[in-house]
Structure formats: C-alpha cells, structure tokens
Amino acid sequence: MIIDCDVHHTRKHVRELLPYLPEPWKTEIAKYGERKMNAGILQQEGGMRWDTQPPDGSPPGSDPAHMREQLLDRYNIAYALLSGSGHHITAIPDPDYATALVSAWNDHTIAHWLPQDRRFKMSLWVAHQDPAAAAREIDRLGGHPDVLAVWFSSTTRIPFGHRWFDPIYEAAQRHNLPIGIHPGQGGAMLAQPAPTAAGMARSYLEWHVGVSQLYMAQTANLILEGVFERFPQLRFFLVEGGIAWLPHLMWRMDAHFKGLRQQAPWLKRLPSEYVADHIRLTTQPMEEPRQARHLLQIFEMLDAERLLMYASDYPHWDFDAPTALPSGLSAHARERILYDNAADFFGLPARLRAPDREGRV
Structure with a gap:
C-alpha cells in the first residue's frame, strides 16, 4: 500500500470551470480562457510523460479512469493527493x-474527481495574494472529509514566515490541515521576480535545477520568524524541492x-527541532548521486524514516515510480516512506499489516 502525495490532475477544457465561477470572471474565461503568466521561458519541454495522454486525446491528468489504470491500480496506490496544475x-x-x-x-475537483474513486483525496487551493479570502476558502471547504491539505504555490513576493499570512495559518490550524508548498510555474515571475538567488533564470532547465533554493529560504523564514511558536499545531510539507x-x-x-x-528571541528550541515537529519533504525528485550509498547517507542525515513521504509527480516528465527509492533501504524505512509517514501526517488509516505467527498485527 502506498500514499502518493503529489498527483497533478486537471480539466479536459477550461469550460468545465464555468459553472463554478461568478461574474465577471465567468464571462471573461468563457471568452478569453485563463490568464497566463509567461516570461519568455520555454517550458513545454518540462511537460508530461508521452504516455499519459488519455485515449480520447484530452490533456494528461484530466481523465480519472485513465489515471486510475495508469497510476492507482498499477502501483497499488491507497490514496492519491490531487494537487492540480494551476x-x-x-x-x-x-x-x-x-x-x-x-x-x-x-469545486470542480469535488464534483468531477472525488466521486470517481474513493482513493482520490484533494488539496485545497488558496490564493495567498489575499490571506483573508484564502482563510474564508479554508473555512468553506476545510471540513470536507476528503480535503487533506491546504495548497500553496511558491510564487510570492512575501516570504511565508511573514505575519501577512497569519490569517491563512490560523484557518489551517483550526481545521487541522497541513500546508503543502509546490514550486510555482517557471515562467510566472511577476509575483516572484527573482526565482533563483542569482536573479532571473534564462531557461526552464536552470529554474528547475534551482528550485531547492526556494525551499531553503522559505524553511528558514518559517522557522526563524517564529511561525511555529505562533501556530504550534501548524505543519508544512514541501513538494518537488529535492x-x-x-x-x-x-546544521x-x-x-x-x-x-x-x-x-x-521568540524561538524556544533549536531550529532543527522545529523541522522535526512541523515539516516534511516529499521524495520526488530525489537527488541522483553517482554512488547509491551517498543517497542512503542523505536519507540517514535527514531522518528519512520520519520526515520523508512518497510522491510520484504524475503525469509529469520526471515522474518517479515507488521503485525509485534506493534499493539499500530497510523494509521498515521503505514502508514508512511509502505509506506510514503520510498516514500519520494526514490522519489517514494506518496500514494493514500481515498478522504474525501469533495472529497479532
């Protein structure tokens, strides 16, 4: 059994959103489509696996039945956290x-995806440009039984430890929902004018290589600005950052x-202790050292048996199957990373274990 913490679903066509939109946005999107954020960076090469397009030619990740066959059933996925593509x-x-x-x-995810398979769970998207509105969205849908998390994009002018975001954190903590941070679109630079520490990336390749910089900065900011002292039950998980x-x-x-x-002065413990209690990472994409033993050493250094959760990034080009975990991991560590850590983090049912010789599980 496996829990997949990052599965990108989408719509067959933007028109599917129209029933859920108020005016004037409904008329705008019906006439012009969604607004795009491009900055002259070729991103198409950072697209989808060639085999993930459904048989009817609709976009990859838009057909629940195709996703069920290609991901859930093939890899024995017990729960798939739908993370969207916006x-x-x-x-x-x-x-x-x-x-x-x-x-x-x-609303589209609730209506079109959750009824298709009990294994589908959802991340609740919020627009953190307006924290008060984002908090209202969490209050509107945060009690839904299939909502497991609040979802952030990393595209922001303000680091996430800033008190600007406190209304969102209050709402997430109130509903006991962790917050997932996912890299923003490589070309979406208006709200993130410097996507790397060196400034604007020339290519999708450079941006993608540098994503870990965002997570280092945001993690340090969340901890050193005292977010977890202000919100002691709040938790974050960091997706696609290495x-x-x-x-x-x-260190x-x-x-x-x-x-x-x-x-x-607000910190009462060492920063690393806040990481252990409040932050988790997902596996995809893992670093690929030339010697496999070095990756196992990294797993040991970051306490992967407690802090790491599996993610596939389906249907993207750099998809990782569960077999991507290093072969030298113990069976116990593999089980924790593939299922138990996420089950504990999201409050999902514990993995059913085979009984031992005395019939105990």
Missing part, C-alpha cells in the same frame, strides 16, 4: 480573479542561532 495562479496580480479561480478549481539541502540547512540554522539567538 501553479501560475498565485503569480497573477489580481487577487479577486485568483480567489475566484482557485475556488472554482476546488531533499539533500535539508541537513545542510538544519547551519542551529550553528548560527547559537550565536545570534537575540535576533529570533
């Missing part, structure tokens, strides 16, 4: 439009905090 939305400067669009996305950067960041935060703790 990561450009939080780069759009118009907060009213973005809020209306994510609400339509959420994993090898986390040990380095924890560096702890060492610097010991000398500069007066600059973060």
Whole structure:
C-alpha cells in the first residue's frame, strides 16, 4: 500500500470551470480562457510523460479512469493527493480573479474527481495574494472529509514566515490541515521576480535545477520568524524541492542561532527541532548521486524514516515510480516512506499489516 502525495490532475477544457465561477470572471474565461503568466521561458519541454495522454486525446491528468489504470491500480496506490496544475495562479496580480479561480478549481475537483474513486483525496487551493479570502476558502471547504491539505504555490513576493499570512495559518490550524508548498510555474515571475538567488533564470532547465533554493529560504523564514511558536499545531510539507539541502540547512540554522539567538528571541528550541515537529519533504525528485550509498547517507542525515513521504509527480516528465527509492533501504524505512509517514501526517488509516505467527498485527 502506498500514499502518493503529489498527483497533478486537471480539466479536459477550461469550460468545465464555468459553472463554478461568478461574474465577471465567468464571462471573461468563457471568452478569453485563463490568464497566463509567461516570461519568455520555454517550458513545454518540462511537460508530461508521452504516455499519459488519455485515449480520447484530452490533456494528461484530466481523465480519472485513465489515471486510475495508469497510476492507482498499477502501483497499488491507497490514496492519491490531487494537487492540480494551476501553479501560475498565485503569480497573477489580481487577487479577486485568483480567489475566484482557485475556488472554482476546488469545486470542480469535488464534483468531477472525488466521486470517481474513493482513493482520490484533494488539496485545497488558496490564493495567498489575499490571506483573508484564502482563510474564508479554508473555512468553506476545510471540513470536507476528503480535503487533506491546504495548497500553496511558491510564487510570492512575501516570504511565508511573514505575519501577512497569519490569517491563512490560523484557518489551517483550526481545521487541522497541513500546508503543502509546490514550486510555482517557471515562467510566472511577476509575483516572484527573482526565482533563483542569482536573479532571473534564462531557461526552464536552470529554474528547475534551482528550485531547492526556494525551499531553503522559505524553511528558514518559517522557522526563524517564529511561525511555529505562533501556530504550534501548524505543519508544512514541501513538494518537488529535492531533499539533500535539508541537513545542510538544519546544521547551519542551529550553528548560527547559537550565536545570534537575540535576533529570533521568540524561538524556544533549536531550529532543527522545529523541522522535526512541523515539516516534511516529499521524495520526488530525489537527488541522483553517482554512488547509491551517498543517497542512503542523505536519507540517514535527514531522518528519512520520519520526515520523508512518497510522491510520484504524475503525469509529469520526471515522474518517479515507488521503485525509485534506493534499493539499500530497510523494509521498515521503505514502508514508512511509502505509506506510514503520510498516514500519520494526514490522519489517514494506518496500514494493514500481515498478522504474525501469533495472529497479532
């Protein structure tokens, strides 16, 4: 049994959103389609697996039956967390439009996806350009039994530790929903003017390689700005950002905090201790060192048996099957990463274990 923490679903056509949109956005999208955020970066090569297009020619990730056959059944997925494909939305400067669009996305997922298979669960999209509106969206749908998380795109001008986002965090904590952060669209740069520490990336390749920088900065900001002291039950999981950067960041935060703790007086523990209690990573895409033993060392350094959760990134080009986990992992670690860690994190049923010789499970 496996829990997949990042499955990108979409619509066959933008017209499917129209019944869930208020005016004037309904008329606008019917006439012009969705607003796009491009910055001269070729992104098509960062597209979908060639074999994920459904037989009827609709977009990859738009057909529940095809996804069921190609992902859920093939890999024994017990739960698939639907994460959408609108990561450009939080780069759009118009907060009213973005809020209306994510609400339509959420309603479409509830109506068109959740009834198709009990294994489908959903992330609740919010537009964090307007934290008050985002909190209302969490209150509107956060009690739905198949909503497992709130979903953020990384496209933002304001780092996530800033108190600007506190209304969202209050609502997420109130509903006991962790927040997933996913990389924003590579070309969606208006709300994220410097997607790398060096500035604007020239290509999708460069942007994709540098995604870990975003997660390092956001993780440090969340912890050092005291988010988890203000919201002690709040949790985050970081999707598609790699994993090898986390040990380095924890060591560096702890060492610097010991000398500069007066600059973060609200922290009551070492920064790395907040990571252990409040932050999880997903597997895809894992680093690929030349020697497999080095990846196992990274797993040990970041305590992967507790902090790592499986994600496939279906149907994208860099999809990882469950077999992508390093072969040298123990059976216990593999089970925790593929199922148990996510079950604990999202409050899903525990994995059914085979009885031992005495009939105990």
